[in-house]
Amino acid sequence: MVSKTGLLYFLNSPYVKVIFMVDINLKNQTPTAWLNRVLEHFNEFLIDHAANERKAAMTAMSMVAHYPDRVSLVETMIDLALEELNHFRQVVKIINQRKLIIPPDRKDPYISKLRAQFNNGSENYLLDRLLCGAIVEARGAERLMMVSKALANKRLAKFYLSLATSEKKHYLIFLDQASIFFEDEIIKSRLEEWQVIEGDIIKTLPTLPRLH
Numbered sequence: 001m002v003s004k005t006g007l008l009y010f011l012n013s014p015y016v017k018v019i020f021m022v023d024i025n026l027k028n029q030t031p032t033a034w035l036n037r038v039l040e041h042f043n044e045f046l047i048d049h050a051a052n053e054r055k056a057a058m059t060a061m062s063m064v065a066h067y068p069d070r071v072s073l074v075e076t077m078i079d080l081a082l083e084e085l086n087h088f089r090q091v092v093k094i095i096n097q098r099k100l101i102i103p104p105d106r107k108d109p110y111i112s113k114l115r116a117q118f119n120n121g122s123e124n125y126l127l128d129r130l131l132c133g134a135i136v137e138a139r140g141a142e143r144l145m146m147v148s149k150a151l152a153n154k155r156l157a158k159f160y161l162s163l164a165t166s167e168k169k170h171y172l173i174f175l176d177q178a179s180i181f182f183e184d185e186i187i188k189s190r191l192e193e194w195q196v197i198e199g200d201i202i203k204t205l206p207t208l209p210r211l212h
């Protein structure tokens, strides 16, 4: 389970600046219709949620592979991948307790649509990977917190609260990494664009018992 220890682990890293000059305001808050759908089909949600945690770990590791010369990014993304993999393991345990079957991987239209908005050029692309990563984590934090507050099962609610807290920390980590490589004004300006892009994409998606 993600804990304060995890946060301290990140914050103790010499590569974390801790001073966050920018924050994320999600456009288009998730409607309660989504939450209701999740609660009605919670097993389906669990399976999709597990896939999201696994993909988050893989995305972090792909950053490690693509930017081996960016020391702070490599160390931070390895830590992030471990934490996401731990989330995956925890959700898989719940899935197995319920004797559910995990289906083959499927594409996530939300992520595909976001990726289609990445700018070209190595620096622009890195900035977009970091800011898009931040906004995906922020959306995850918003939705997992909604789930946590609505779950009647106290143990499960506590677990989802811990995950929501962790995803909030992750979006700050992505912003922090962006602030190491880019000027604050550049980050602010592109983040504003990303907030609109993500808000537009999320509202076009059907209301399904999935994280996105």
Ligand SMILES: [Fe+2]
Pocket: 053, 056, 083, 084, 087, 166, 167
């Ligand atoms: Fe996670």
Ligand SMILES: [Fe+2]
Pocket: 056, 084, 137, 140, 166, 167, 170
């Ligand atoms: Fe995360």
